[in-house]
Amino acid sequence: MSDSYENDGKAHEQYIAEVLAQYPEKFAKRRKKHLSVAKAAEVEPDAPVGEEGPLLTECEVKSNIKSIPGVMTIRGCAYAGSKGVVWGPVKDMVHISHGPVGCGQYSWSQRRNYYVGTTGIDAFGTMQITSDFQEKDIVFGGDKKLDKVIDEIEQMFPLSGGISVQSECPIGLIGDDIEAVSRRKGKEIGKTIVPVRCEGFRGVSQSLGHHIANDAIRDWVLDKSAEAEWEAGPYDVNIVGDYNIGGDAWASRRLLEEMGLRICGNWSGDATLAEMERAPKAKLNLIHCYRSMNYICRHMEEKYGIPWMEYNFFGPSQIAASLRKIAKHFGPEIEAKAEEVIAKYQPLVDGILEKYGPRLKGKKVMLYVGGLRPRHVMTAYEDLGMEIAGTGYEFAHNDDYQRTGHYAKPGTLIYDDVTGYELEKFVEKIRPDLVGSGIKEKYPVQKMGIPFRQMHSWDYSGPYHGYDGFAIFARDMDLAINNPVWDLFDAPWTDGGELLAAAE
Amino acid sequence: MPQSAEKILDHGPLFREPEYQEMFARKKACDGAASIDATALQSEYTKGWEYREKNFAREALVINPAKACQPLGAVFAAAGFEKTMSFVHGSQGCAAYFRSHLSRHFKEPCTAVSSSMTEDAAVFGGLNNMIDGLANCYSLYQPKMIAVSTTCMAEVIGDDLHGFIGNAKAKGSVPEDFDVPFAHTPSFVGSHIDGYDNSIKGILEHFWKDNPVVASASETINIVPGFDGFCVGNNRELGRMLDLMGVSYKLIGDAADQFDTPSDGEYRMYDGGTTIDDLKAAKGAKATLALQHWNSRKTLEYAGSVGQETASFNYPLGIRATDELLMKISSLSGKAIPEALRLERGRLVDAMADSQAYLHGKRYAIFGDPDFVQAMARFILETGGEPVHCLSTNGGKEWAEDMQVLFDSSPFGKDCKAYAHKDLWHLRSLMFTEPVDFLIGNSHGKYLERDTKTPLIRLTFPIFDRHHHHRFPVIGYQGGLRVLTTILDKLFDKLDAETNIAGETDISFDLTR
Numbered sequence A: 001m002s003d004s005y006e007n008d009g010k011a012h013e014q015y016i017a018e019v020l021a022q023y024p025e026k027f028a029k030r031r032k033k034h035l036s037v038a039k040a041a042e043v044e045p046d047a048p049v050g051e052e053g054p055l056l057t058e059c060e061v062k063s064n065i066k067s068i069p070g071v072m073t074i075r076g077c078a079y080a081g082s083k084g085v086v087w088g089p090v091k092d093m094v095h096i097s098h099g100p101v102g103c104g105q106y107s108w109s110q111r112r113n114y115y116v117g118t119t120g121i122d123a124f125g126t127m128q129i130t131s132d133f134q135e136k137d138i139v140f141g142g143d144k145k146l147d148k149v150i151d152e153i154e155q156m157f158p159l160s161g162g163i164s165v166q167s168e169c170p171i172g173l174i175g176d177d178i179e180a181v182s183r184r185k186g187k188e189i190g191k192t193i194v195p196v197r198c199e200g201f202r203g204v205s206q207s208l209g210h211h212i213a214n215d216a217i218r219d220w221v222l223d224k225s226a227e228a229e230w231e232a233g234p235y236d237v238n239i240v241g242d243y244n245i246g247g248d249a250w251a252s253r254r255l256l257e258e259m260g261l262r263i264c265g266n267w268s269g270d271a272t273l274a275e276m277e278r279a280p281k282a283k284l285n286l287i288h289c290y291r292s293m294n295y296i297c298r299h300m301e302e303k304y305g306i307p308w309m310e311y312n313f314f315g316p317s318q319i320a321a322s323l324r325k326i327a328k329h330f331g332p333e334i335e336a337k338a339e340e341v342i343a344k345y346q347p348l349v350d351g352i353l354e355k356y357g358p359r360l361k362g363k364k365v366m367l368y369v370g371g372l373r374p375r376h377v378m379t380a381y382e383d384l385g386m387e388i389a390g391t392g393y394e395f396a397h398n399d400d401y402q403r404t405g406h407y408a409k410p411g412t413l414i415y416d417d418v419t420g421y422e423l424e425k426f427v428e429k430i431r432p433d434l435v436g437s438g439i440k441e442k443y444p445v446q447k448m449g450i451p452f453r454q455m456h457s458w459d460y461s462g463p464y465h466g467y468d469g470f471a472i473f474a475r476d477m478d479l480a481i482n483n484p485v486w487d488l489f490d491a492p493w494t495d496g497g498e499l500l501a502a503a504e
Numbered sequence B: 001m002p003q004s005a006e007k008i009l010d011h012g013p014l015f016r017e018p019e020y021q022e023m024f025a026r027k028k029a030c031d032g033a034a035s036i037d038a039t040a041l042q043s044e045y046t047k048g049w050e051y052r053e054k055n056f057a058r059e060a061l062v063i064n065p066a067k068a069c070q071p072l073g074a075v076f077a078a079a080g081f082e083k084t085m086s087f088v089h090g091s092q093g094c095a096a097y098f099r100s101h102l103s104r105h106f107k108e109p110c111t112a113v114s115s116s117m118t119e120d121a122a123v124f125g126g127l128n129n130m131i132d133g134l135a136n137c138y139s140l141y142q143p144k145m146i147a148v149s150t151t152c153m154a155e156v157i158g159d160d161l162h163g164f165i166g167n168a169k170a171k172g173s174v175p176e177d178f179d180v181p182f183a184h185t186p187s188f189v190g191s192h193i194d195g196y197d198n199s200i201k202g203i204l205e206h207f208w209k210d211n212p213v214v215a216s217a218s219e220t221i222n223i224v225p226g227f228d229g230f231c232v233g234n235n236r237e238l239g240r241m242l243d244l245m246g247v248s249y250k251l252i253g254d255a256a257d258q259f260d261t262p263s264d265g266e267y268r269m270y271d272g273g274t275t276i277d278d279l280k281a282a283k284g285a286k287a288t289l290a291l292q293h294w295n296s297r298k299t300l301e302y303a304g305s306v307g308q309e310t311a312s313f314n315y316p317l318g319i320r321a322t323d324e325l326l327m328k329i330s331s332l333s334g335k336a337i338p339e340a341l342r343l344e345r346g347r348l349v350d351a352m353a354d355s356q357a358y359l360h361g362k363r364y365a366i367f368g369d370p371d372f373v374q375a376m377a378r379f380i381l382e383t384g385g386e387p388v389h390c391l392s393t394n395g396g397k398e399w400a401e402d403m404q405v406l407f408d409s410s411p412f413g414k415d416c417k418a419y420a421h422k423d424l425w426h427l428r429s430l431m432f433t434e435p436v437d438f439l440i441g442n443s444h445g446k447y448l449e450r451d452t453k454t455p456l457i458r459l460t461f462p463i464f465d466r467h468h469h470h471r472f473p474v475i476g477y478q479g480g481l482r483v484l485t486t487i488l489d490k491l492f493d494k495l496d497a498e499t500n501i502a503g504e505t506d507i508s509f510d511l512t513r
């Protein structure tokens, strides 16, 4: 573990100043608030250490604010947060991309929420189902069409467990009443139909979409919990905010089962509607992606008295700490089993560290991801001896940046809602050994000769959660950084790009 | 324990391990989803004629469409011009989607800025977003031109691009004489190919409207390639053929370099593309040709209105389609088609003759944009194959009529049918009830390949799950050779796969085919 590194905070301050200089004055001022350098936290030496471990730095920047027009923000929209993140993975429901064809087409099968099921028959995850609005629907309203779409879904997919209506931009602008249609049709077909007001113009990023999606679960799914069939047990937990990217939730579920817990509901990777409905019968909510699902955890705490706990299944140090923390909640018997699990996997961890540690030690990483991973994966890299030079979030809130202080080392460059321009410049200046971000960032970075891994989709790999996932994570970071292609960039007859004397 | 440091298993093999399989079974036992029996029954049912009829009776629901929305086409179009930044006016999520979508296909950077309109803009309009957006885009990304398109949000609230851009210029967002062409691209009308058309037309209008140059002032021929995921290979191949002919031509929008920048340590945000000077001069061309008719109807109409001769094609793929393009260009330019091209043509015909025994009578389903489907069906007919199901979600009634004319022109077209405005779930029913040997389309077809076990040949946009295909041409005689080889590879691989069980099916596992 490379616990004890520090980044060059002075240089990072300088880079911030340089990128800001490029903006029109008014916007330089606004962007300035989103960029900073982590400062060593001032903590009393004997201040009590909370659940999260000691506070290392202050990483606070302004966040969750509207993006500036014209700057090439990397953010998406509320629809992406609801359909793409929260609802899309619920496998036995048909999710209608309600509106014109585009949004559903671009997000079709792109998040890699794995599931087991027969697609088109009893599962509908990797499908693009849309009401494909035409001009007349915009002019006369789309409620009639929605009505018919629902009937036709029943015809085509009689085994679906329910339907969700994922609103695209026009819905909220033309005054459709999707709630009324959903309520009426739900009664008619005898299935849950969930209207979701996640039009892309709401809020400032995916984040409000998460919130709206959570509220829709509260209002349209949990209201049926009382009737849910489930024999409650003492060790029932829900996995919340794990979308099973590349199978993450499965690699996590295995560990929890091994330590004697039973998974009541999984939200929402590989989930069924029934699993979501019965979730209030669990004893504890375990939340992985805090950003996208804390709302429903807070609600379940208030309404059903179910406590919730954040955990982190990236990398062995966090996994072990999380397993212990979770076990503590259930008492000595589970605690003993958790220790067994940790011990069982220790040889695997040792083997991975032995194999990859020497190849990755001291390598510098820059991250830019969604609302959780920019901090959650840091320790996984550090477990491999790597160092985090910069990190930032697309759609984090203030509480995320506070939590980041428990992970980031002093001098780390922090960038909120980074723009294409800023990220390119920061990468160019810092020249890290690896950048972890999204598909839009991948190719520009690689063109500069810097290795890259997509950290939303796991670059078509995964899982990265749990011990099984850590092995894959380590392998992937190694193959990205240590591939020979990076040494082939310069043609041998040129010197740093300039043609040698040969010219004349 | 399935995982070990020596042999690391990722999702593919990992989840087939017994530990995971048992866990899946435990979960399935109490997940409340449909039972295994019900699933099997329904699964069978969806393969039959009764389900097909219900499927084709759909009027509102669209399942797995093969089309995207207008502004995607506009972003693609803008990538064809020198140092041009796409500016998508409306909500920002769309711009993120367009960029991802194009990047996933090309495996290349794709840039576009958004005016990031939010709830307040929905109420008050997006004027301020335009003013600020243009200013920021101009100072950060230093483009030579900013091409504006719209998302449905801006269209629904009725933002007026012309007025907004004028306003922004008056406020000094960009200099008065800076080029900001625009196009309204409502996504609830047409598809990405219409967005492409609107965008190209908007750009031409911008540069031609008050331009004193008159049509036919030069011998140049303008060529509008259309929305083409294979632009990298195709535009270069087209250029090569026209250079061989010695024709003076200009591509109106050429994204080949933009979507194929080298890796040498430098990230080029902009590369290649038609220059502004060429665009201005293009008004003096003698003619404007469109390689993809259904992508360019408005553009051609506009070119015609300034006095240029116009003609359109349906993607010059295969023998006769390429012949027609070259002959048209020859007659317009007065330049003969050189012997070198006649020899190339002969080589493609030679290859087709060599392989005809395998291709004759093969049945295909083809889906994609209307011009592609038309071209592909035509080529299949040339090989003696039958393009039985030809489906285009964004093809219309006129397209279907054209397709029928094509089918009627060949004895191999007898049992073929075109399906306009239909989606891939319709195609699923077609393929189950009237099976074919091969499916030609894009990556989305892989779900049909899985369900119907019909091998998929990926030959059109978007291709997400295979790499680099778009770097090689599919048009012209050289492209035809490549298409032919791709089909044959699939065919022979299938033949081998069906005959490779030792002692059982390997009687026909022939060394020479």
Ligand code: SF4
Binding pocket: A099, A100, A101, A102, A103, A104, A168, A169, A200, B069, B070, B071, B093, B094, B097, B150, B151, B152, B153, B187
């Ligand atoms: S909101 Fe409209 S413009 Fe945006 S992706 Fe969806 S359909 Fe296309």
Ligand code: SF4
Binding pocket: A085, A243, A289, A291, A292, A369, A370, A371, A372, A373, A456
């Ligand atoms: S982990 Fe990040 S990218 Fe994934 S859902 Fe949560 S916020 Fe989004």
